[in-house]
Amino acid sequence: MDGIKYFGKNIAFLGRALPEAVRISPAFRRRLFKALPFIAMLAAWQMAVRFSGWSPQVFPGPVAVAAGMWELMENGTLLGHAVASLFRVTVGFYLAMLAGIPLGILLGRWQPAAQMLNPAIQFLRPISPLAWIPLAMLWFGIGDPPAIFLIFLSSFFPLTVSTASAAAAIKPVYFHVGANFRFSRIEVLTKIVMPAILPDILTALRISVTIAWLVVVAAEMIAVTSGLGFLILDARNGLRMDYVMDGMIVIGVIGMCLDSLMMRLARFESVCWGTLAS
Amino acid sequence: MGHIRIAGVSKGYINRRTVQRSPDTAGCFAGDRIAVLDDIHLEFHDGEMVCILGPSGCGKSTLLRIIAGFEACDRGSVVIDGRTVDGPDREHIFVFQHTALFPWMTVRENVGLGVRHLADRKEQGIRIQEYIEMVELDGFEDRYPHQLSGGMQRRAELARALVVNPETLFLDEPFTGLDFLTHMKMREEVTAMHEFIGKTIVMVTHDIDDALIMGDRIVVMSGRPSHVKLVRKLDFPRPRDFRKSPSLNDLRNEIFLMLGVNYAV
Numbered sequence: 001m002d003g004i005k006y007f008g009k010n011i012a013f014l015g016r017a018l019p020e021a022v023r024i025s026p027a028f029r030r031r032l033f034k035a036l037p038f039i040a041m042l043a044a045w046q047m048a049v050r051f052s053g054w055s056p057q058v059f060p061g062p063v064a065v066a067a068g069m070w071e072l073m074e075n076g077t078l079l080g081h082a083v084a085s086l087f088r089v090t091v092g093f094y095l096a097m098l099a100g101i102p103l104g105i106l107l108g109r110w111q112p113a114a115q116m117l118n119p120a121i122q123f124l125r126p127i128s129p130l131a132w133i134p135l136a137m138l139w140f141g142i143g144d145p146p147a148i149f150l151i152f153l154s155s156f157f158p159l160t161v162s163t164a165s166a167a168a169a170i171k172p173v174y175f176h177v178g179a180n181f182r183f184s185r186i187e188v189l190t191k192i193v194m195p196a197i198l199p200d201i202l203t204a205l206r207i208s209v210t211i212a213w214l215v216v217v218a219a220e221m222i223a224v225t226s227g228l229g230f231l232i233l234d235a236r237n238g239l240r241m242d243y244v245m246d247g248m249i250v251i252g253v254i255g256m257c258l259d260s261l262m263m264r265l266a267r268f269e270s271v272c273w274g275t276l277a278s
Numbered sequence: 279m280g281h282i283r284i285a286g287v288s289k290g291y292i293n294r295r296t297v298q299r300s301p302d303t304a305g306c307f308a309g310d311r312i313a314v315l316d317d318i319h320l321e322f323h324d325g326e327m328v329c330i331l332g333p334s335g336c337g338k339s340t341l342l343r344i345i346a347g348f349e350a351c352d353r354g355s356v357v358i359d360g361r362t363v364d365g366p367d368r369e370h371i372f373v374f375q376h377t378a379l380f381p382w383m384t385v386r387e388n389v390g391l392g393v394r395h396l397a398d399r400k401e402q403g404i405r406i407q408e409y410i411e412m413v414e415l416d417g418f419e420d421r422y423p424h425q426l427s428g429g430m431q432r433r434a435e436l437a438r439a440l441v442v443n444p445e446t447l448f449l450d451e452p453f454t455g456l457d458f459l460t461h462m463k464m465r466e467e468v469t470a471m472h473e474f475i476g477k478t479i480v481m482v483t484h485d486i487d488d489a490l491i492m493g494d495r496i497v498v499m500s501g502r503p504s505h506v507k508l509v510r511k512l513d514f515p516r517p518r519d520f521r522k523s524p525s526l527n528d529l530r531n532e533i534f535l536m537l538g539v540n541y542a543v
């Protein structure tokens with residue numbers, strides 16, 4: 001009894017004596033909360049390595065993978081591959097946005113276009129971008145273009161379809177107001193259609209950037225000699241499973257960053273009216 | 279300006295229901311036309327405040343939309359100032375029954391829509407501010423509609439309509455969703471504004487007292503298919519009060535009876 005009491009006192013004393021900065025702030029606690037699953041994963045990984053009995057060549061542990069990561073970072077290959085992948089995703093994704101969003105608006109706001117093109121889009125949409133790999137290589141050869149083409153395909157359809165359904169769902173009363181105030185066609189587009197679909201577009205972008213990031217790795221395993229997908233493939237051929245895992249980790253981290261970037265975009269006040277309203 | 283003549287307007291909607299629901303569409307099958315407006319003849323004079331009353335679903339909004347040019351009628355015509363209405367117009371501003379503020383624009387941007395063509399930026403700003411202050415939304419200029427209460431949204435919408443200074447103004451139940459005091463105040467405000475600018479205002483309302491206190495002319499419509507049941511010019515001096523004017527009170531009881539309520543409260 002005495003011991004516990006004494007112990008408690010000791011803790012309280014510690015709490016008081018600690019400087020402000022060292023005490024656990026709510027922000028830090030939140031961060032700790034988010035980090036917990038990662039710590040658990042790391043621990044589980046280490047345990048699995050320890051008790052599975054597989055050789056480090058087959059199943060490297062966290063330490064080996066960290067060492068591999070350090071090597072890859074030090075000689076700059078990792079950065080090079082990551083940049084190559086990001087470049088392809090960026091180009092393909094921008095092309096998909098440039099084509100998909102206007103097409104989606106057209107489909108959503110103009111019945112005849114929707115009636116004509118919808119069946120074709122619904123037919124092409126379920127075909128995995130990966131199924132296009134042979135054709136892409138045949139048409140665009142080796143290098144960036146086929147990979148960019150595949151990424152374009154992977155984000156173009158989801159973007160088009162979500163834009164179309166968002167544009168079709170705009171309340172008619174807004175167009176009445178536009179007509180009442182004599183909006184020009186351009187004004188209808190910039191003052192009504194685009195801001196009205198913006199929240200949905202951001203959601204669609206968030207989803208399709210994830211898909212694009214999934215596809216780039218697969219595309220890079222076939223047509224190119226750079227990028228994270230190539231890194232993984234190359235490491236497998238060299239039987240360096242630690243490098244394979246490094247590639248996977250970097251893919252995960254970058255995917256997470258892309259997602260939070262999109263989330264941040266959606267937080268602007270003029271953009272998020274849709275999620276805050278009602 | 280703002281003379282409106284409605285000649286023989288009829289309107290029906292196509293029944294898309296395959297299963298009968300409401301008793302008043304019994305015997306009417308999918309694909310049939312449901313008559314909503316039946317041969318409406320009305321004439322409103324320059325600068326009048328017209329209040330349209332009628333049971334819910336009788337076609338008041340439909341009539342108003344037709345007058346403002348948002349919808350075509352099946353038969354008949356609407357002529358405003360000698361011109362047949364064939365579409366929406368800047369001179370005929372419509373305030374919709376359900377809020378139609380652009381949720382992606384601030385109050386200032388919404389109100390500014392009507393004066394966006396003014397070349398003089400400064401004058402534009404002054405006009406916007408003037409009307410925002412008129413509906414007592416100063417301090418809320420940079421808020422988005424979802425940050426305002428329902429009543430404030432209605433007021434912002436009124437400001438957006440008024441800033442245009444239109445020839446005619448169409449209000450579809452502009453006071454719904456307002457609290458009692460704001461309702462009274464807006465009633466006063468719209469009446470005062472009407473006396474000041476002298477434009478024709480056509481207002482749909484379900485509030486008989488609104489109509490009697492504000493209107494220069496009231497129109498009572500019947501249930502569907504609706505025709506005009508009563509048109510009455512009100513010459514009572516303002517401010518009006520039922521308790522002090524027996525003839526106004528009699529009219530009020532008469533309208534209540536007409537709309538199916540036996541004892542006006």
Ligand SMILES: Nc1ncnc2c1ncn2[C@@H]1O[C@H](COP(=O)(O)OP(=O)(O)OP(=O)(O)O)[C@@H](O)[C@H]1O
Nearest residue numbers: 291292314332333334335336337338339340341484
């Ligand atoms: N676009 C439409 N398609 C089919 N029917 C419609 C349409 N618009 C209105 N109606 C029908 O026309 C009738 C009149 O509608 P309206 O909105 O004009 O009524 P209202 O008098 O304004 O009613 P409230 O007082 O409830 O606003 C209703 O029965 C409605 O079902």
Ligand SMILES: [Mg+2]
Nearest residue numbers: 338339375450
């Ligand atoms: Mg109505």
